[in-house]
Amino acid sequence: MENKLGSRPQVTGHLSRARMLISCPDQPGIVAGVSQFLYEHDANIVQSDQYTMDPEGGMFFIRIEFDLPHLDARIDAFERDFQQLATKFNMSWNLSPVSHKKRLAIFVSKEDHCLLELLWHWRAGDLDADIAMVISNHDDMRGLVEPFGIPYYHVPVTPDTKKEAERRHLELLEGQVDLIILARYMQIIPQTFIEHYNNRIINIHHSFLPAFVGGKPYAQAHNRGVKIIGATAHYVTEELDGGPIIEQDVQRVSHRDSVDDLKRIGRTIERTVLARAVSWHVEDRILVHENKTVVFK
Amino acid sequence: MENKLGSRPQVTGHLSRARMLISCPDQPGIVAGVSQFLYEHDANIVQSDQYTMDPEGGMFFIRIEFDLPHLDARIDAFERDFQQLATKFNMSWNLSPVSHKKRLAIFVSKEDHCLLELLWHWRAGDLDADIAMVISNHDDMRGLVEPFGIPYYHVPVTPDTKKEAERRHLELLEGQVDLIILARYMQIIPQTFIEHYNNRIINIHHSFLPAFVGGKPYAQAHNRGVKIIGATAHYVTEELDGGPIIEQDVQRVSHRDSVDDLKRIGRTIERTVLARAVSWHVEDRILVHENKTVVFK
Amino acid sequence: MENKLGSRPQVTGHLSRARMLISCPDQPGIVAGVSQFLYEHDANIVQSDQYTMDPEGGMFFIRIEFDLPHLDARIDAFERDFQQLATKFNMSWNLSPVSHKKRLAIFVSKEDHCLLELLWHWRAGDLDADIAMVISNHDDMRGLVEPFGIPYYHVPVTPDTKKEAERRHLELLEGQVDLIILARYMQIIPQTFIEHYNNRIINIHHSFLPAFVGGKPYAQAHNRGVKIIGATAHYVTEELDGGPIIEQDVQRVSHRDSVDDLKRIGRTIERTVLARAVSWHVEDRILVHENKTVVFK
Amino acid sequence: MENKLGSRPQVTGHLSRARMLISCPDQPGIVAGVSQFLYEHDANIVQSDQYTMDPEGGMFFIRIEFDLPHLDARIDAFERDFQQLATKFNMSWNLSPVSHKKRLAIFVSKEDHCLLELLWHWRAGDLDADIAMVISNHDDMRGLVEPFGIPYYHVPVTPDTKKEAERRHLELLEGQVDLIILARYMQIIPQTFIEHYNNRIINIHHSFLPAFVGGKPYAQAHNRGVKIIGATAHYVTEELDGGPIIEQDVQRVSHRDSVDDLKRIGRTIERTVLARAVSWHVEDRILVHENKTVVFK
Incomplete structure (x- = not known):
């Protein structure tokens, strides 16, 4: 392409x-x-x-x-x-x-900020890897991705097509990728998938884990009245939001910030944190031991 | 004195x-x-x-x-x-x-860093309040406090003397203080006490709430492998570690840091965060609404 | 378009x-x-x-x-x-x-990170303004800009064409823009231009001013062995890098970072700082008095 | 003692x-x-x-x-x-x-925050060194220092007694100390002294060097309208404020902060930065090469 x-x-x-x-x-x-x-x-x-x-x-x-x-x-x-x-x-x-570049697959849903950050770092030469493909359960970001010469696969996921989607994913990835990045991909990753790509799936969670696991973390954060919000990049394991933490970062917020403000501020934290975690993986800086990471920066 | x-x-x-x-x-x-x-x-x-x-x-x-x-x-x-x-x-x-200085009572147990920070800010003229007394369930810090000319009351708390200690506390405080500061005071505050000093008791919790509520938060943080630790100053309410958050701050840590390192790093966060929260209260910068604070910095 | x-x-x-x-x-x-x-x-x-x-x-x-x-x-x-x-x-x-959106002109040379950040914030709805045009002394970024439906003007600047370029700039901008953003535009802005758009030209300087004014600030920073680098957004005045500072931010670096690493790390600081400064201007949060800004965040 | x-x-x-x-x-x-x-x-x-x-x-x-x-x-x-x-x-x-503890001499003038921070870290067991003595050109802090069992020497420095003071300093230090800390010591260090303790004198400068070298850096910072202030710990060399930088840190400020506010905020940065630099020296984490440091944290 x-x-x-x-x-x-x-x-x-x-x-x-x-x-x-x-x-x-x-x-x-x-x-x-x-x-x-x-x-x-x-x-x-x-x-x-x-x-x-x-x-x-x-x-x-x-x-x-x-x-x-x-x-x-x-x-x-x-x-x-x-x-x-x-x-x-x-x-x-x-x-x-170093010359054997790692091949990445980026999964994305409807939010584009994490995808864009990775594309931008890659384009600037700061992410020394090959982006083998972008996979999404929506077709929305095709126009963003294809101009970079990167294949874009739209694999819809509904309760009925879940099994089929999983098969399609594995087929697309098989032998083609070294690292999977969930760049705000809003679907559950099946267990077989996680085992197959053990410590090779990075997710970005939009909270400072272990605070606010699960859904709607910015609404949870707003409700609790925290003065700092964060994001967490971690390897995906069986336990939801419980895998080894690679990187976290935070930003100050105040009583003035609505849930929408938190989401906006959070977008910058999420993309920064995810991009760092992916770089470190690509540069072989991360070792996983039990449920923790050793990161040699 | x-x-x-x-x-x-x-x-x-x-x-x-x-x-x-x-x-x-x-x-x-x-x-x-x-x-x-x-x-x-x-x-x-x-x-x-x-x-x-x-x-x-x-x-x-x-x-x-x-x-x-x-x-x-x-x-x-x-x-x-x-x-x-x-x-x-x-x-x-x-x-x-502004000329009516607020009167503070500082409760402390065996860790002195938060107490020392408050004393130091006060001594430097950066905390515009009167420190009316220090109350502790141990006698250890008398030597630190009395040279500043501040009364020090040792009120032991054991399962047997709990009720008596509470009575003694209320007696010492009655009409003498506008704000109570729990500067790493390791005893449960009784409910009657909390009601009496509603939104006038500030506690420092040694984690980035709501992560790691309850005991031994640094051990919890080490166990989870977080990359950032924090501390939280909040008003004390009935719900343990659940009161309105006034201020939080954080510091980076790494896989190299043991639980003891986290405690050491945490001490600096705790004393900084508590000192800021106390200053803001003293300068009438905080309004509480439902379970959140509005802080006009 | x-x-x-x-x-x-x-x-x-x-x-x-x-x-x-x-x-x-x-x-x-x-x-x-x-x-x-x-x-x-x-x-x-x-x-x-x-x-x-x-x-x-x-x-x-x-x-x-x-x-x-x-x-x-x-x-x-x-x-x-x-x-x-x-x-x-x-x-x-x-x-x-608020409904009268401000119109922006973005000047850019060969580095695209600041331009891209502004385009993304704008696209995400986080920058509540109209981007009236992008002007560059190179044609390189036309392909990035035009897909957004934003006019792109290539106005070459050489020692011979300087006067002509200035005339062309003023002609393009006249009556069309409320704010000019120098998003790593590597040409000197003429005096007449600065006077015409007094406190309406924002520049991003790639150092923590007033450290490292002038050229090659990252090389200067590397040479001095600083442990933190930064970027500064300021209004452009007659004095080079001397105008009212709007926003600054910093990032830790270490002895391991080469000049190229500093540039890479710096790119993220630059784009973040510039985007914040532009948002604040667009939201009427900045007052200039003498050579300083009052920023109501 | x-x-x-x-x-x-x-x-x-x-x-x-x-x-x-x-x-x-x-x-x-x-x-x-x-x-x-x-x-x-x-x-x-x-x-x-x-x-x-x-x-x-x-x-x-x-x-x-x-x-x-x-x-x-x-x-x-x-x-x-x-x-x-x-x-x-x-x-x-x-x-x-590790069991051969380094011996420190702390020089101080009239500001006590850096001295107090070092004393507290030492007292808490976080600074693994012996504090051999505190030397000051004033007698003010004797009461702070002697209760810790640390000798305090008052060596007045006036234009007339400069030579004599220098002789007295060298006599007190000779064979007794491994590291000299200028904890806001407001006197010029003579050249012979610097040569004698090459890369073994740490100074804290109250600005984010190389911004605001020389006197009254907070007034300079206020005057320039910076949005972030900082402090720098460095080894002392012949060139004023020009020695190898060990550590720096910063804090946000705003238009609301007066010069006195900057000083107050700066005190916390200064003491934190100096304490970190001293710890790293004491733990043999710093190598100096040409005019830069390699710090293995």
Whole structure:
């Protein structure tokens, strides 16, 4: 599909740059083992962040960004060799070459601000990913999306077509996307779907969780008379609004603000928070442990 | 009692300055009526803030600060005359000469940061009130309080002495204080007490209400993995942590922060938020309507 | 011109709503005089904010929002009558019916984030104004603007064509716009132009003024090693980056952020700050006195 | 000297915990070399943060926190061995056992808010250092300081006694302190002094540097009409207000705020910012490179 809005800046991929996320039970020698491995494989660490939950017997998390010349040719051998170290330390790990852009699917309903923010960041070159598709239960935003050269799929969802819609969604996504973003998508996500894309579905909830779970959070906030409102980006789990929190932000409000004012102010918080969470996921900055996130900013 | 810590700056009261808070059902002519009244009584408005909940049939709130020469000599007549206007518009109102400082009682248990912040603001001349007494269920902070020349009353509270403690509290406070501040006072306030000091008891809750009501909010916050924590100052009502919110503030935290870190970070939020709420009450900036506050900052 | 992006929500204007901004030397009786005038003319005040610089001999500023039935039919008489009061108190004043939308011209060069933010707010119904035109010294953003049904004028500016460009600008704007917005327009505004649109040209400067006036503020900020960067919206005056500040905001940065990171982070601050400043101007919330603004939020 | 204010919580030192700060030109193998060294010396890394200015040919910075059993007995050998690695990589480095508390001297004049904040944090156990002394050119705060059991030295500074005061300062400090804090100390620090305590003198400047360098920054800010004010903690260098910035923070203000209001609001920013900067220095979180800081929070 042609992009009618002009070219977006080419993010000249660091062809030799890759990122690793590793988590394992803490024990002496992990950093030494990993950094020695990287050194012996010609990789130069350009950034690393580490966090240990509790020095004695807790979990160890690390994010390493490194440069490895001729990465594409050597990655298979590198991964094979690394698995030995991983086995020794009982690591969960994954390696992402920066040049392999993650593919996103954005789900949206009738509110466009979160979608627009993502499109804008992407267009400005600030979101280093491919937007594979936009899926909506309405046709309203086709005109916004297609000029960017992004496929737009209208999949209506009614009580009768729910099962069919789910099948259609999975079919569209299968093998095509690495991350699903619910950009104010106002439909329940089925359980099978959540399991299939475990820790790969990001939702934006329009409240400062855990305050005001469920529906109409701005009306709830207005009713309670809070002086600050917020929004929360989180991974989607079985429990409604209960998944691991990635990012939150807030804004002051006052007695003068009506529910509509809260919605208007909230739109800016929602889009900012969602865009940050998506960037961090795309840049492999997030590890999930139990029901919490470790975010290496 | 002598103040051993040196003199605090004398806030040379504006002897002619007063503040009015008025609320009534909205209708045309209120501002005209009030401002005409003030003009005819020689009062010059130096600040006014107004809020109407809903132009048609809502509530009207106004705060007016004015200068009236020889205020003390004229206040009785002024109030008597104003009552006629108030009756006409069905107003709730009160008038506070700035020179009549409000008298505060601070309740405290074992955590001193909120108490110290209030003492410090008071000492710096930033809290324009009299601290009539500090009451605690422990004797620990006597040494902090008495050097300021402020009476300190140790009233132990145990399941057996609860009724007696309550009687002692009311006895100490009766006719002596205009505002009660629960500065991390860890005892339940009895219902009779709350009714007696309706909208005149300010509590600081160590969470961003309505998230994490009840006990151990920092442990709750840590457990939920929130990225921002907060504190809330509110008037005390029958419903635990459910009273009208006066002020809230927040601070970013991360996965690195333990429950103890949250407590440490939270202490700064708590004392800042409480100090602001107390200042606003003291400066007659707060109106309560139903379960919300109108704060004219 | 047709709008291809679908209808924006119709802000059903308050046909009877108007706003007044008044400034004059302070003296007793102003509020009484104005509110009595409004009452006698059937106007019901729905909001008023007042500020007096210094009770004795300073300036008095007030913003009043009121409802007056059949406003359009009565406005001429209202204004004529009010001028008598204005003369008595030596007032500068203006009256804006809410239904008379202000007309904006947006100037832009090659960076589109500020333009896009304004277009989105406008499209979402959050910016209650008409965008009369976009003027640019480049043709790049025509494709972004015209789908909204907004005229786009490409007026190249070179050292040779400067005078001609200025003439073309004035010709396009004459009688068509109430507010000019420099949304990262990278050309010097000529003096005649500034005088013609005194306090009606808003610029966004990409630093926390007065830090880093002049060119390349993000490079300057990076070089100085600041921990917070900001942006400033101000009215344009003769002195470069020296006009009355309307709004500022900031964001934390760290040693990790390169100049490009600062630019990226800064883009979000710039567009947010500019959008707020423009909204406040459009809603008649800003008074300018000497080189400062009074903003009634 | 006896502490009359009761015991502060004993921060049960991590007897085996130490922190290293290392900076050197970047090259492959540094992390591997350091982590291998630590592993071989029985040290378990509990946290590490790294920053490379520019992958190719830039500077490399790392902060490592580790546990080494029997640290005190082994530290000399550890340091001797490490120097070999340090020489190989051309490292600047230092090692701080957590149990060796840093000793602070606080300089103060007539404003007490920054001093009080530091004393409270220290008293609450949040500032893990020893306050060796408070030095002032006035005697006013003796009564605040001595009850904490901290020596207070009154060293008057007049044009005539300047040299003598400097000599007295150096004599008091010599061998007794690791960090000097200028907590609103309103005297010029002599050049010899700055050189002697290079990157070990922290000053709090009451503006958002580089805006409003020099005297009376709040009056300058009021005059310019800024909408946000700030404070800056920085290391003291020869250039007035020009040293490496450690931390900054800001607060919103409005047209209503007088210069005195700005001072009052600013006091809270100043004390918060200074306390954070001091904590970070004490916890070995700051590296200085050229005129900037790398802060590992």
